[in-house]
Every structure is written in C-alpha cells, then in structure tokens.
Amino acid sequence: MVTDQLNSIIKNSKNILLVSHINPDGDTLGSMCGMYSLILDNYKKKCEMVAVSKIPSIYNFIPYINEVKFIDELDLSREYDLVINLDVAAIDRCADAKILFEKSKYTINIDHHETNIGYANINVIEPKAAATAEVLVGLAIDLGWNISNETALCLYTAIVTDTGCFKFSNTTPKTMEYAGKMLNYGVDASEVYKNCYESNSKNMVLFQSYCVNKAEFLHNDEIAYTIVYKKDLEKYNSNGEDFTDGLTEKLRAIVTTEIAFVVKELSPNVSKVSMRSKSVDIAQICSALGGGGHKLAAGVLIKASPKKTVELILEEIEKRIYD
Ligand code: 5GP
Ligand code: MN
Secondary structure, three states: OHHHHHHHHHHHOOOEEEEOOOOOOHHHHHHHHHHHHHHHHHHOOOOEEEEOOOOOHHHHHOOOHHHEEEHHHOOOOOOOOEEEEEOOOOHHHHOOHHHHHHHOOEEEEEEOOOOOOOOOOEEEEOOOOOOHHHHHHHHHHHOOOOOOHHHHHHHHHHHHHHOOOOOOOOOOHHHHHHHHHHHHOOOOHHHHHHHHHOOOOHHHHHHHHHHHHOOEEEOOOOEEEEEEOHHHHHHHOOOOOOOOOOHHHHHHOOOOOOEEEEEEEEEOOEEEEEEEEOOOOOHHHHHHOOOEEOOOEEEEEEOOOHHHHHHHHHHHHHHHHHO
16 A cells, blocks of 8 residues: 555654745645655654745745745754655756755655646646645545644645635545535635735736736637746846746636636746636646646746747647637
8 A cells, every 4th residue: 555655764864955946836845845844753754855946935834835945944954764756747847956855765745736747656647636735735644644734734735725616627526525524624715715825915917907918819819828028027026036837827817717827927038827728638738748737827938038938838828729
C-alpha cells in the first residue's frame, strides 16, 4: 500500500524538505505548510520548506508560512533523506529545488494535475481531486493522522483557492466533505475568504482593471486575451508582488468567452501564459507548447516576446479548436 510506504519513509527520514511550485498559489503553499504541520504533529519532527519564487503577501496568514525558506538560503549540494513535492505538476515547475529533489534518497510527489507523469519514487496523484490539499486530507484520514487547527487552516485555504471558493467545476461532493471536515477543526471560513479575496492592494485592483480594459477579443469574443508588459507592471507595483493573480478569470467571466489567457512578459524574450477555459480542454494546448495543467486551467512558459507568444498560442488554438 502506498500509504504504508509513505508512512515508513517519513518515519525513517531525518532530513525532510517540502517543495512548492514556482509562482506559488494557495494550494501549493497551503499543502506544503499543511504537510509541515502534519509531520510536526504526527512524527514530532521539523521539516524544511522551500519556495522558489516570491510568496504573495496575501498568504502571510497561513500557519508556518514564516518557516518557508527561499531557495537561495538552502545549500544546493545537500543530500536530503526525503524530498516531498506538493502540487508540482512537472519537475521543472520547482526550478532549482529540482537539484535537491534529484539528489535526495527518496522522493514523494503529491499532486492532482492530470499532466503529472509521476516523476518521484512514490507518486500520489489524483486528477479528480480539486486541490493537492484534497489529496492530503485523504492521506491524513487513511493514515489516521491527527489534524490540528493549524493543519486544517492550511488545507482549507488550499482547497478554497484552487476551487475559487468552491465555484470551479473541479469542486465535487468529496471536496466539500473534506473542506467541511476542516471547518470542524475550527477554521473560520469567512476569515479565510477575507484573507484570500479581500486583501488585495488598491494598486493591484487598479492594475487588473487596466489590463482588462486593453484586452483583445477574437472569434466573436470567444477568445479573450491581454498582455501584461513588465514596464506597465513596474508602474503600478514597486515591490515585485504578483499583480496578475485572478486576472485570467476576469476575462473568462465575460459571457461570450470560451478561452481566456494572459501573457505576462517576464523578460524581453520570456513570457508566462496563464489560460482558462469554460469547457474546451486547454491542458492539451499548453502541453503542446511545453506547459501543462488542468482541462480548464493551464499554463506555459514560453521563450519568446509577448507578441510572438500570443501568435504561438493563437496558432495552437486555431489548429486544435477551430480547424
Ligand atoms: P496559473 O494560470 O494559475 O498560473 O496556472 C494554472 C494551472 O496550470 C495550474 O494548475 C498550474 O499548475 C498549471 N501551469 C501553469 N503554468 C504551467 C507551466 O509552465 N507548466 C506546467 N506543466 N503547468 C503549468
Ligand atoms: Mn493545485
């Protein structure tokens, strides 16, 4: 049984590193801190946690988030007994933490992305789970782990953010059941909502309005996209915060939109695409270009200018959807 293996590996490992994905979201952070909390309470040992890019400040309320180290603070030549990746769809999604992952004695990959190929020694991948945290709640139940209030807050937050507050189509009866269990451990749902959705800076909201305002529309408004240029971002935002979180959903919110995407310029020849759909499978579109994700929420990093990236994406959409 995979749960028995998981239990004995965690029990026998002294040095454990928990890894989150690049551009961390509520699921990877909540799952990582939730796992930290579970291991602390149930095995009485402290893990290390690593982030490979800036943690959005709205997530500062997640328990144990202050324990997370930035990749620069870790010794990349170190050999851990165990590295656990959480919500990391592909090994490249954890940037330089990949070096520590590959050197580790054992590796575990806990995730819910359909495109995850199972790159670790032990893989717990449930594509039907709405969030990696949903997979974790299942594991905690199977293993009879004690769930503290801190753990519950971490995991509930992860489920809330990956389901857009239980409104995305990935929300199932099981998602609600597990989230409900977390409320039983004393989580305040309305506090979590406020922290995740009503804590944005004024500049972020103004910036997103600007981006929506200059969006382009194609195919009778079925395709909506906008480009986020670095210089525009810097004008609104001086502290390096990610101002694009939730922007793609704003374009999908338009009644005619089938596919929405945001192209963010990271450097003149590197662009990050965040894509959302109402029904068509966009994981295949992003996978074809080297990325991945879920049927209705996917992304890809492309080594090209924003304009060229738009061309590549539209080409793929034309070929796969409108041909
Ligand atoms: P987001 O638009 O929120 O950044 O990402 C949406 C979904 O697509 C997430 O579930 C994320 O894991 C996946 N995703 C985003 N970017 C990439 C990428 O570059 N590669 C892969 N494999 N998946 C991605
Ligand atoms: Mn996730």
